[in-house]
Amino acid sequence: MEKHIQIFLTKISYLSIAVSTLILIFIFCFQPPPQTCINPNSNPNQKSHPLSTCHVSPRPITTVDHKNHRLWSTNTWRKSVSSFTSLFINLQTLTNISNHTHSLIMSAGGGQAVMAMHQIGVVDVTGVEVIDSPPLVSRADPHNLPFFDSVFGLGFSVELDQALFPDRYVSEMERTVSVGGVIVVCVQVCGDDEVNDVLKLFRKSEFLGARNVTVMASKMTMIVVKRI
Ligand SMILES: *[C@@H]1O[C@H](CO)[C@@H](O)[C@H](O)[C@H]1NC(C)=O
Ligand SMILES: *[C@@H]1O[C@H](CO)[C@@H](O)[C@H](O)[C@H]1NC(C)=O
Secondary structure: OHHHHHHHHHHHHHHHHHHHHHHHHHHHHHOOOOOOOOOHHHOOOOOOOOOOOOOOOHHHHHHHHHHHHHHHOOHHHHHHHHHHHHHHHHHHHHOOOOOOOOEEEOOOOOOHHHHHHHHHOOOOEEEEEOOOEOOOEEEOOOOOOOOOOOOEEEEEEOOHHHOOOHHHHHHHHHHHEEEEEEEEEEEEOOOHHHHHHHHHOOOOEEEEEEEEEEEOOEEEEEEEEEEO
């Protein structure tokens, strides 16, 4: 008698396991795809913003986008970017930078020079600054760049005269720019003596030229060297 009961109970537990498995399979296979949790960044065509609680992660990005949109539409920003654009076009006559030159912008601030590079068609631009400004500028210490040797074809800075350790700053540019590449620094407008002082910081480069330019409404002297 007890044995019969035991067999009966065993059968019941097998049955319930089978039923729950079937229910789980049903839930997994026949549930409609969730429609409210789609990341809008994954689909550029989706314009609507579903109002649901599972939709929290994109919000900070929207805030950054919004902030950038406001910053990028100011007159000051546009003037800065266009001053860099003319400078880079000017630079193309002095050097061989092309749309495919991997470019490093040191002390990139909010990313004006990075945006200008993109505008003239340079595809691969890395902007670094002590404080990051996504999406144009990442955070890095200019005295200790987080890049391998010789990865860039162009190094650019308008902040060398603000550097804490100019010697170290320049040697990091020379380390990360490959032989044959070009390094461009803009310093406060100056004469030949000062240009020579700046050139002394470059131990692995040869002088290509210097000219006076206007960057972000300041008169500056642009010094161009080639990495050797
Ligand atoms: C640019 O390219 C030309 C021809 O390929 C070469 O003679 C010249 O040295 C290059 N200039 C620089 C700055 O690399
Ligand atoms: C570089 O890119 C710009 C903008 O996309 C384009 O107008 C220009 O023709 C490109 N230059 C070369 C040499 O491909």
